[in-house]
Amino acid sequence: MSLCVLEKVSKTYTTGDLVVYALRQVDLTIDPGEFVAVMGPSGSGKTTLMNILGCLDVPSSGRYALAGKDVTAMDDDELSRMRSEHIGFIFQSFHLLPYATALENVLLPTLYLERPVDGGKSRALELLSLVGLEDRAHFRPNQLSGGQQQRVAIARALMNDPELVLADEPTGALDTTTAAGIMRLLSSLNERGKTIVVVTHDPEVAAYARRVIRMRDGVPTEQPSGRTPRPLTAHPPVTP
Incomplete structure (x- = not known):
């Protein structure tokens, strides 16, 4: 199921x-485990598309289903959930949050769940280790x-x-070397099975995706899927 x-x-x-x-009459499916890049000039509809995918906004017409649930007519509380x-x-x-530690920032999403996360602190520390920051948990x-x-x-x-996972210009505030490390990390997460959609203006970032959607005037067009990602401008492996 998509x-x-x-x-x-x-x-x-x-x-x-x-x-x-x-957006104009958009038909689109994203399957579990895909890595998709959405590109387009300012005003092309890429941010609106991400907002709808992320349940930050709802369509004026048409239908959007996420994880088998029709979210089109959901109210604000249901969308938040x-x-x-x-x-x-x-x-x-x-x-x-500027006055919270890295660990406390990672734990923030659990505050909005209806049920507590078992071993929340341990999971947060595992995730910081996964992204290479186990020694920065209290920074x-x-x-x-x-x-x-x-x-x-x-x-x-x-x-x-x-x-x-929706990433809106995740490398936009970073230099090229640091951006390469972030994109390698996102690729690694995708290889572990995470579905990732990246909104970007940078073709080198989009090259990491297996599928590229180009937006223009609210209408998507696609490049062929199954592309092999290529790295950002060559640099030795780094940990930003």
């Missing part, structure tokens, strides 16, 4: 008598580099074991 299914999804915004289409239980978010600007964001902060954000996104 993880994400969009059927004839449109999103419109109205200003006076003017109706603007952010879907986000907490099924989706992990990674943002360009990290969005870490605050201002004590970490940009790459390390993004790794904390990735660990946080994985805390509730989501089926879908």
Whole structure:
């Protein structure tokens, strides 16, 4: 069963008598374990698409199902529950709490679950180890580099074991060398079975994906799937 299914999804915004289409009749499926990149110029609809995939917004028309559940008509509480239980978010600007430690930031998603996570602290420490920051668990964001902060954000996104990880320009605030390390990490997570969707303007970042969706005027077109990822501009392996 596909993880994400969009059927004839449109999103419109109205200003006076003017109706603007952010998405137009989008049909799209994403299967478990895929690594998908979404590209496009400003205003192409890529951010709107990510917002709908992430249950941050709903279609004006059409249907969206996530993990077999039709989210199209869900209310805000139901959408919040879907986000907490099924989706992990990674943002360009990290969005870490400045006065919380790396460990405390990773634990944040558990606060929004209806049921507590068994062994939450142990799981958070395991995730920090997975992203190479086991020795930085008690550091605050201002004590970490940009790459390390993004790794904390990735660990946080994985805390509730989501089926879908959405990354919005995850390397946009990083230098090329650090960005390469982040993309290698996301590739490694995908190889472990995580479904990842990356929104990016950078073709070198998109090259890591097995499938590239290009947005223009609210309509997606695709490059052939099954591509072999190539690395960002060559650099020796690094740990940001």
